[in-house]
Amino acid sequence: MIISIINHKGGVGKSCIATNLAHALAARGKKILVIDCDPQCNTSSIFSPAGDIAEPKSLYDLYAHGTSIAKCIYKTSYENIDTVINSPQIAHLEVDLYQDVKKSYQLLRKNMRKYANEHYDVTIIDNNPSLGLYTINSLIASDCAIIPIEAGCRYSLDGFVAALDAISSIASRVNPELRFLKAVINKADGRTSISRASVDHIQRRFASKVFATVIHTDTKIKEAVAQKMTVLRHSPSCTASHKFRSLANEVLGLL
Ligand SMILES: Nc1ncnc2c1ncn2[C@@H]1O[C@H](COP(=O)(O)OP(=O)(O)OP(=O)(O)O)[C@@H](O)[C@H]1O
Numbered sequence: 001m002i003i004s005i006i007n008h009k010g011g012v013g014k015s016c017i018a019t020n021l022a023h024a025l026a027a028r029g030k031k032i033l034v035i036d037c038d039p040q041c042n043t044s045s046i047f048s049p050a051g052d053i054a055e056p057k058s059l060y061d062l063y064a065h066g067t068s069i070a071k072c073i074y075k076t077s078y079e080n081i082d083t084v085i086n087s088p089q090i091a092h093l094e095v096d097l098y099q100d101v102k103k104s105y106q107l108l109r110k111n112m113r114k115y116a117n118e119h120y121d122v123t124i125i126d127n128n129p130s131l132g133l134y135t136i137n138s139l140i141a142s143d144c145a146i147i148p149i150e151a152g153c154r155y156s157l158d159g160f161v162a163a164l165d166a167i168s169s170i171a172s173r174v175n176p177e178l179r180f181l182k183a184v185i186n187k188a189d190g191r192t193s194i195s196r197a198s199v200d201h202i203q204r205r206f207a208s209k210v211f212a213t214v215i216h217t218d219t220k221i222k223e224a225v226a227q228k229m230t231v232l233r234h235s236p237s238c239t240a241s242h243k244f245r246s247l248a249n250e251v252l253g254l255l
């Protein structure tokens with residue numbers, strides 16, 4: 001099962017959810033592959049290859065040189081989690097890839113899909129804040145998508161609607177296996193009325209399309225990111241860690 005985390009609005013919590021959901025699923029005994037498709041490489045800094053590996057292969061090698069996915073996969077320091085890291089270089093490759101869009105759009109699917117589904121229970125793809133070539137590649141290679149929405153952020157809701165459109169367009173044209181799993185509300189803040197009203201609005205309007213688990217704004221998450229680790233490793237018993245475990249349970253119930 002390959003899950004893309006998408007929303008072209010920046011900073012809504014895609015990487016936070018990709019990494020912590022991966023950790024929570026791995027803790028349930030699932031074998032997880034995490035692929036960082038964002039040139040910012042935020043997820044790569046949390047799930048870096050374990051050990052001292054000189055010049056590890058990355059997603060850049062897959063896109064630029066056709067390196068097989070198997071050669072780009074490394075173990076991490078997290079049990080049950082392997083990774084394909086990214087390299088900032090990949091940002092410059094996008095212009096070249098647009099020269100042959102038809103071929104480019106299939107690169108990840110052709111190289112990754114079969115291998116990932118044969119070797120892992122769940123593959124999680126973190127994406128950049130764009131619906132450009134790399135995100136489209138991810139959706140063409142995925143079985144489903146989770147869309148984070150930032151509570152109280154109008155643009156994030158617009159990003160959610162645009163992501164839904166992208167999913168249905170790709171599902172109808174290229175990848176019939178692709179489905180929208182659910183949205184997850186992130187950065188809720190019970191102390192502000194705008195955030196409470198926003199959570200209420202999203203839950204009413206999108207009802208069963210939204211995970212029941214709501215992730216609140218939590219400084220433990222920021223502390224964990226500062227220390228380049230998941231919040232489940234940094235503070236296993238904090239509220240945010242419990243929330244990610246509960247999100248993982250919901251996800252498993254839908255797969
Ligand atoms: N629930 C939360 N509580 C506190 N901080 C959070 C929470 N979720 C995310 N953050 C912080 O907000 C920032 C943006 O989160 P994150 O990087 O996960 O978003 P993103 O959607 O991946 O961003 P981008 O679009 O740039 O890839 C980070 O500093 C992250 O640590």
Ligand SMILES: [Mg+2]
Pocket residue numbers: 014015016038042126127128
């Ligand atoms: Mg990110």
